Amino acid sequence: MSSAVSTTGPDATEQAGAALAARLKPGDVVLVSGELGAGKTTFVRGALRALGISGPVTSPTFVVGHAYEGASGPVNHLDLYRLAGMGDEDPGLLEPFFAPGAIVFVEWPEHGPGAWPPERVVHRVHLAHAGGDERSIEVG
Numbered sequence: 001m002s003s004a005v006s007t008t009g010p011d012a013t014e015q016a017g018a019a020l021a022a023r024l025k026p027g028d029v030v031l032v033s034g035e036l037g038a039g040k041t042t043f044v045r046g047a048l049r050a051l052g053i054s055g056p057v058t059s060p061t062f063v064v065g066h067a068y069e070g071a072s073g074p075v076n077h078l079d080l081y082r083l084a085g086m087g088d089e090d091p092g093l094l095e096p097f098f099a100p101g102a103i104v105f106v107e108w109p110e111h112g113p114g115a116w117p118p119e120r121v122v123h124r125v126h127l128a129h130a131g132g133d134e135r136s137i138e139v140g
């Protein structure tokens, strides 16, 4: 099942993330793609809030990921942007983020294909600029 919405501000994009989060279960992996500034981190922030994470949720651009404890288990947020061009990066580096039962959101999945267990991917989200503060969000 796939759906598409458009939002006119960050709050609505957070709400879209929260709506998706309500459908997740432990162990699920969600890939979140889109250009810089398209709202990937904003979407994930809404999802993490809905999963019971209350502290700041910022882009893990300068580290590969952030690990959180949600209301019903671990929730991890990865940004693979910097993996681009690193060639044979040790795949074990990311493994702890994919511990069984952890819900994982992955930004820039195209920079690290194969970094996640494929059978755990339940949704692929794509965000795109649609002029000004408008963004289109496809959830597949």
Ligand code: ADP
Residues within 6 Å of the ligand: 007, 008, 009, 010, 011, 013, 034, 035, 036, 037, 038, 039, 040, 041, 042, 043, 059, 107, 132, 133, 134, 135
């Ligand atoms: P990404 O992770 O894709 O690089 P971010 O979520 O970090 O993007 O940043 C998106 C930026 O765009 C934020 O500054 C946010 O406030 C702004 N913004 C404006 N309109 C929207 C919208 N409709 N949805 C999401 N972000 C928006």
Ligand code: MG
Residues within 6 Å of the ligand: 040, 041, 059, 060, 079, 107
């Ligand atoms: Mg981001």
